[in-house]
Amino acid sequence: MLPDEPGNAAARLRGGGVEVVVMPLHRLRATTRPSDHLGLLAALRPEVGGLRRLIRRREIDVVQAHGPTNPQAALAGRLEGRGVVWQLYDTRTPMVLRRATMPAVVALADVVMSWGVAVARAHPGTGRLGRRLVPIFPPLDLSQYRDGSERRIRARSGLGARDGDMVIGTVANLNPQKGHEYLLRAVAWLREREPRAVLRVLGASSPSHPRYEETLREEAARLDLKPPVLEIIDPADRVPALLPGLDVFALASVPRSEGMPTAILEAMASSLPVVATDVGSVTELVEHGQTGLVVAPEDPSAMGAALLCLLDDEDERLRMGARARRRAVERYDLDDLAELHLRAYEAAINRRGGRR
Incomplete structure (x- = not known):
């Protein structure tokens, strides 16, 4: 599932045989304009609801969210009782937003995957994750x-x-x-x-x-x-x-x-x-x-x-x-990276299953 915005890689993924669903999603922005944040809050419930329906319809076992300012997928996964893996892949998000959003990441995610240890350390709260934190590296053949x-x-x-x-x-x-x-x-x-x-x-x-x-x-x-x-x-x-x-x-x-x-x-x-x-x-x-x-x-x-x-x-x-x-x-072998992902998804499913 991808947000409906320019540069979302939908065509490239479809060309590689990946099924893609595109839908409008709001995200937190580094702005002081109240309208931007009110728009996110107003859209949060219907967007999470749409994702929940998608999860049920496709019988999805694990939901992977990307970046601390995109909470909808994680919320939908948690409400549906599915495993949640949250990926932190860069340091672009301003620190004020990282501080505001990382408590939700730590609370909602069963596993947090980060592109390297330094990226994890740049996000407050990851030190409390213990084994729930899985550093990874870029996928490359x-x-x-x-x-x-x-x-x-x-x-x-x-x-x-x-x-x-x-x-x-x-x-x-x-x-x-x-x-x-x-x-x-x-x-x-x-x-x-x-x-x-x-x-x-x-x-x-x-x-x-x-x-x-x-x-x-x-x-x-x-x-x-x-x-x-x-x-x-x-x-x-x-x-x-x-x-x-x-x-x-x-x-x-x-x-x-x-x-x-x-x-x-x-x-x-x-x-x-x-x-x-x-x-x-x-x-x-x-x-x-x-x-x-x-x-x-x-x-x-x-x-x-x-x-x-x-x-x-x-x-x-x-x-x-x-x-x-x-x-x-x-x-940085691609097979090793695939194994890291598989273990993370299994850990998320097992952790979520243990709460049911």
Whole structure:
């Protein structure tokens, strides 16, 4: 079940054979407008009622809710006596809303799954969950990601890289939380010291932030980052094929944004060293000095210096990339993640059954 709003992934899920039900749902917003909150309160009862009918009609055993500001599914599941699993997947929700909503999460959820331990710690009350807290990681089929000279040649061609270019790349939709403007400034700083550095931004425009791409292009022009130094490419389904063409992967996400970015795991699986900002659970993926470098967010010179460090040392770059690949294979297997979900759902059903 998905809310009726832009970017809700309904088409993508249906394309993968998943049955999808779309219905209007309100959510808490970080706003002081009383009308927004009154709208949620007025709609809460009918929306929960609609979900309860859906649960009964489809004979659903477990309800999974996403994010602390979306309580309707958990309320419906609890009222119907079903297992409730609540997932915390990032840190975008303002702290004032986390403090307001987390008591309900702790009370209603049989199991809370979080994208990494740091994301859980960023939500008040999770320390009281004990075994009800299950840290997880992004779902990724590692078999799609490989390196190798032939794949690298094809990937660099697809990226428009020239002989001698040192290619920095990021995979992230054009959304302010990804901090692309800070990465542009970092690369501008870097090119003053390493003119062979070029940047490839692999990301589609965001329906919820239609002006952001234009803002980025204006910033790139101000920094004199023009093609072929900078290319913004919508990769569609080509991310596994394009990543081997990079020399370093970078992600400049801002504070109060990420959980465990899937893009970092994709880069690690592609044997790339990672330079990323210290937000969310990023440091649980990137081991500083071993599989990449972690820098403060919103600091272009720090990110630029980290990128320069890796571009200047090919041997260390390759060693970090190899370690990253090993870490991805050893710790983030898709079958292991499926098993974590299965155990969480079974625990939720058993815990709920014990109350009947």
